[in-house]
Amino acid sequence: MIVNAVVAHYQGKLTAREQSSYVRASSVVEEVIGAIRTVVAFGGEQSESQRYDNLLQPALKAGKWKGVFSGLSDTVMKAMMFIAGAGAFWYGANLILFYRNSDLPIEEREYTPAVVMIVISGIIVSANQLSRTSPFLETFAMARGSASAIYDVIDRVSLIDPLSKAGKILNYGLKGNIEFRDVFFRYPAREDVIVLRGLNITVKEGQTVALVGSSGCGKSTCLQLLQRFYDPVFGQVFLDGEDVRKYNLNWLRSNMAVVGQEPVLFLGTIGK
Template sequence: MRASKGELNHLKFGLYHRYEALLEPCRRAEAKHTIVSATMLGCHWFVIYGSYALSFWYSIGLVQESRVSGGHYSPSIIMVVFFNVFMGALSLANIAPFVESFNCARSAAVDIFEVIERKSKLDPLSQDGLRPTTVTGHLEFHDVKFEYPSRCDVPVLQGLSLKVQPGQTVAIVGSSGCGKSTCIQLLQRFYDPSQGKVTLDSVDVRSLNIGWLRDQIGVVGQEPVLFATTIEENIRYGRDGISFEDVVAAAKQANAHDFVMKLPQQYQTEVGDRGTQMSGGQKQRLAIARVLVKKPKVLLLDEATSALDNQSESVVQAALDEARQGRTTIIVAHRLTTIRSADVIVALKDGRAEEMGTHDELMAKRGLYHSLVTAQLNSAATPSYDVFPLNEEDQTLLLWKLLDMVRGEWLYIALGVLGSVIAGSTYPAFAVVIGDVLGVR
């Protein structure tokens, strides 16, 4: 045990010294930078105050000479010229920081303008494409392969084939990066597959009008987006031309009506910027109501309850169960306990459908899905921490401890305070000098 402890201490101190050695070049570079910056700042103020002193010295000579020879220089004229020149020079000097900010903005704007000027292959405002009169909600992935444009060398989907019948609920599970959310994005045509195709009612989504396609799809994500307006208006954003009765019906279906009616302004309550006045569960239920008022044929749930606590999750999950009735629903879930009632569960691995079946069927197979469920159930519970209030005595001790920690820096602190006093006294001294010049003392 002693040998192990000694080896551990040696390892800790060895890592400390290695880390300190790696930081040493940064420390030296920062010290040089600080010295240069301090020197430049000192020279800057030396030039300013030196020019003040030189101007006053020369001006006093002009005034004295004018009094002897009857010239036209007087203290008032000197002060007018002095302040005009130096205020103008100071204003010109103050342009420098803004020029630097402007140049930084120009550099940063290059990437922004590239995005603005880039023409996407998928134009949501385009009028091209098919607009079928009826939609049943039959979805299918035909040997789909896909990789993101920014990472063309990293395949995400590698031959995914999947059928979703109208009105069926399909849950997609898997480890992080297996392509779950990518399936949701391909259905909305945020991207097109590099190989294979995605179809809606046996029609390739690439031949459909993008705006029409997205009108048939309702999406509830992990982070609901609410606008800084009333609850009613936020729900109305789901579809144009709906009545207040439609808003209330959607809220009831989303289990949001009861808490809305308890608010002082009810449906006229302001939700705040990005819904800051609402809890996480309330925001999610309002987002569900906004989707339901749209009456979509296809419902996509992307980690819709993963950011909620257990109490809020149960309420929101009940609303989601109600929302998916009679609709083709695809669920991407992190908490596997929320998808047990799905008609089909698809377990993805390396961009392929590793397993398909109901919850009971996949658990009986003891394969990928079984391992995911078991790992989640066996995950350690979140540890709880006791919170102890900090009383005044503890705060006093903490202050003295902080002062003791900077004990080696007292000389620098004293010099800084002295310099601050001197710098602060220059303005009163300047006022005294001005008073002497103008003869008001």
């Protein structure tokens, strides 16, 4: 039981590390397949394949160690079973010899070959059954390792809670005066890349404004900051003279209408 507990503990940790590696590698596969024409056009198949292989190295190491712990567990359990059987034979034989050489009457000699065989059979059967639990405990450990990533997401408390009841709600609605004041921003997944550097822009009520720039310069980011999918690292976004962080988030988003630049189309017609 101690051996199984130790192995299950490390199997769970290794499985979590393995799953994390698979997630990163899968994201690369999804990215490359989604832009396969661009990859092929620039001859990037080999480099992308190498990048995928590099991301799988932690999973390879974790898998090897899982195999080591699994083999070690099975070896120790089987060895303990045979050692216990050998010890029972040795100790039982000594007890038989002790009682045989004693002066006790035959009916009072408690240990006989039949009793020893019963004890030995019980030890071997019980040890064998304990050893058979090892693969199942390994499976449970792998499940725990996989589930830990899921529960991390479930238990994570969002910094921007869309279900929160807190925040200001205006009875007369929004006018639409927008101001970005010294806004700096970078995405949490790419903290080394600063998307917005001290952005200052004012949009009046009823005014039509076009943001023009190269891909990745922060055009869509401005809209996401206005909708509060993210908050600026530094600076403020104002809506009708009030910081958007002071509005109730659900109410704020319900007063906006957005057409995304990458719409999702379904098979059918408007009539359907």
